[in-house]
Amino acid sequence: MNLFMPKQAFFEKDTLAYPLGQKLHQTMTANNIPIKILGPGNRIGNYFGNTSFEKYIEAKKSLVVGVRKNLKLTTCKPSADWEFPLASSCPGGCQYCYLQTHLGKRPFVKVYVNIDEILNKIKTIADENVPQITSFEAASTSDPLASEHLTGSLAQTITFFGTLTHGRMRVVSKFNNIDSLLNLPHNQHTRFRFSLNTPKIIKELEYNTPQLPARIKAASQMAQAGYPLGFIIAPLFIYSDYQTDYRQLFETLAQTLEPIPADLTFELITHRFTKAAKNVILERFPDTPLELDETKRGRKYGKYGLVKYIYPKEEYQELRETISSLVSTFFPQATISYFT
Numbered sequence: 259m260n261l262f263m264p265k266q267a268f269f270e271k272d273t274l275a276y277p278l279g280q281k282l283h284q285t286m287t288a289n290n291i292p293i294k295i296l297g298p299g300n301r302i303g304n305y306f307g308n309t310s311f312e313k314y315i316e317a318k319k320s321l322v323v324g325v326r327k328n329l330k331l332t333t334c335k336p337s338a339d340w341e342f343p344l345a346s347s348c349p350g351g352c353q354y355c356y357l358q359t360h361l362g363k364r365p366f367v368k369v370y371v372n373i374d375e376i377l378n379k380i381k382t383i384a385d386e387n388v389p390q391i392t393s394f395e396a397a398s399t400s401d402p403l404a405s406e407h408l409t410g411s412l413a414q415t416i417t418f419f420g421t422l423t424h425g426r427m428r429v430v431s432k433f434n435n436i437d438s439l440l441n442l443p444h445n446q447h448t449r450f451r452f453s454l455n456t457p458k459i460i461k462e463l464e465y466n467t468p469q470l471p472a473r474i475k476a477a478s479q480m481a482q483a484g485y486p487l488g489f490i491i492a493p494l495f496i497y498s499d500y501q502t503d504y505r506q507l508f509e510t511l512a513q514t515l516e517p518i519p520a521d522l523t524f525e526l527i528t529h530r531f532t533k534a535a536k537n538v539i540l541e542r543f544p545d546t547p548l549e550l551d552e553t554k555r556g557r558k559y560g561k562y563g564l565v566k567y568i569y570p571k572e573e574y575q576e577l578r579e580t581i582s583s584l585v586s587t588f589f590p591q592a593t594i595s596y597f598t
C-alpha cells in the first residue's frame with residue numbers, strides 16, 4: 259500500500275526551531291502539501307469536514323507537527339514498564355481502535371519533533387532503575403511505523419535504545435515499511451511485534467492498513483535482521499467461524515514466517531469496549547459490523563471505575579483455550595506473554 263502523505267499539514271510554530279520540524283516542513287513543501295503555521299494556543303479549528311465521519315476521514319489525512327510538552331511518562335501494563343510517544347494516531351482507520359475515544363475529536367496524525375528531549379527522559383528513568391532492566395512501549399498512542407518514512411523518529415529511537423545497557427523498547431505495528439530499520443545497530447534491545455488478525459477482520463475493520471501477507475513478510479525481514487520478534491493478535495473476536503479463521507491465520511503464519519525465532523512471543527487481547535467508545539464508533543461508522551451489544555457481554559472495571567464490556571466468562575474461556583492451543587500447536591517454542 260502507498261505510504262502516508264497528508265492532504266494538509268499543520269505546524270505548531272515552535273516546531274520550526276527543531277531539525278525534524280524543518281525537515282518535515284521541507285518535505286511538505288516539496289510535495290506541494292498545503293501548510294498552515296498554527297497561532298498561539300495551537301488551535302486547529304474547523305478544518306475537518308461536516309459530518310462526524312467526514313471529520314474523522316479528513317483528520318486522518320492531516321498531519322499535525324508538534325512539540326511534546328509533557329515529558330512525564332505513564333505506566334503501561336501489561337505491555338511494558340512505561341510508555342512514551344513519538345506520535346499520536348495513525349493513518350489507519352481501525353474501527354475498534356481505542357484511540358477513537360482516547361483521542362476524541364483529535365484523530366489527526368500528530369508527530370513530535372523534540373525526540374531528543376523524549377529520549378533523554380527515557381535515559382533518566384532507565385538509569386535510575388539500574389540494575390533492573392526497564393521496558394518502554396513506543397506504540398501505545400500511535401502506530402509509529404506509519405509515519406516513519408516522513409520522520410525517521412523510530413530509527414533514531416531504535417538506535418538510541420541500542421546504546422542503553424538497561425533500557426529496552428517495545429514497538430507494535432500493522433504497517434510494513436521496515437526497510438529503513440533493517441540495518442540499524444539495534445543490539446537486540448527493541449522487540450518488534452506485528453499486530454495480526456484474520457483476513458475477515460482486516461478487511462472489515464482495519465481500513466487503510468497492509469494486508470496479512472505484507473505484515474508477515476515484514477515480520478520475517480525484521481527477524482532476519484536480528485530483532486527480537488513477537489505478534490499481538492488483537493482484538494480477538496468471537497464470530498460464527500472464528501475458530502476456523504484463527505486456525506487458518508496460525509497455519510499461514512507458521513508456513514510463511516521465516517525464520518521462526520526461538521524467543522518468539524505472543525500477546526493476546528480479546529475485544530472489549532466502553533460505552534464512550536461505542537458512542538464514538540457508532541457516530542463515525544453507523545453501519546459498523548462490530549458487535550457492540552452490552553447485553554451480550556460481561557463487565558470488567560478499569561481505572562477510575564470505568565466499565566469495559568468483555569466477552570462473558572464461558573465464551574472468554576473458550577476463546578482463550580482455542581487461541582492458546584493454536585499457539586502451542588503451531589509455535590511450541592513460543593511464549594504467551596499475556597492473554598487478556
Ligand code: SF4
Pocket residue numbers: 347348349350351352355356357399400401432467
Ligand atoms: S493501526 Fe493501530 S493505531 Fe492505527 S488505527 Fe489501527 S489500531 Fe489504531
